[in-house]
Amino acid sequence: MTGKKPSSSLTYSISTQPMKPKRTLATVSDLHQVYQRWRGVPYRFGGEGADGIDCSAFTQTLYQEAFGMELPRSTNEQVLLGREVERDELRPGDLVFFRTGRSMRHNGVYIGNGKFAHASSSVGVTISSLDNVYWRSRYWQARRVLD
Numbered sequence: 001m002t003g004k005k006p007s008s009s010l011t012y013s014i015s016t017q018p019m020k021p022k023r024t025l026a027t028v029s030d031l032h033q034v035y036q037r038w039r040g041v042p043y044r045f046g047g048e049g050a051d052g053i054d055c056s057a058f059t060q061t062l063y064q065e066a067f068g069m070e071l072p073r074s075t076n077e078q079v080l081l082g083r084e085v086e087r088d089e090l091r092p093g094d095l096v097f098f099r100t101g102r103s104m105r106h107n108g109v110y111i112g113n114g115k116f117a118h119a120s121s122s123v124g125v126t127i128s129s130l131d132n133v134y135w136r137s138r139y140w141q142a143r144r145v146l147d
Contacts, residue, residue: 031109034066037065041119041125043119056078056107057119058117060072060073066093079105085142095142095145096109096130099140
């Protein structure tokens with residue numbers, strides 16, 4: 001088995017309806033606790049661990065650790081989950097999405113007070129403001145995955 005990478009036979013069922021988490025940790029402090037464990041982990045495209053993680057893997061991990069929910073791995077799959085919500089209706093746990101280039105997408109998890117946790121390509125896992133000039137101009141949509 002030399003030279004072969006492990007493969008996965010996991011499949012995902014994409015639901016357009018909000019889902020019920022296996023456990024309810026809906027408070028901002030619960031999201032912050034998971035964020036604190038990952039804070040500062042460097043960004044690495046395709047990364048999924050403490051040595052480097054990308055935005056969709058961080059979102060997937062945050063949901064798994066905070067809510068016991070499995071999200072699909074990619075931003076393109078995650079943007080199909082739940083239902084779209086307006087920016088002024090955001091609640092902690094909502095997924096937020098950005099257009100960062102012609103075909104590039106970025107995402108994170110809203111944690112309240114106009115802020116979201118994400119894996120930034122420039123600073124790693126961090127918290128940013130939706131009102132930051134960069135993120136405000138690239139905001140695309142938000143999705144409510146939690147019921």
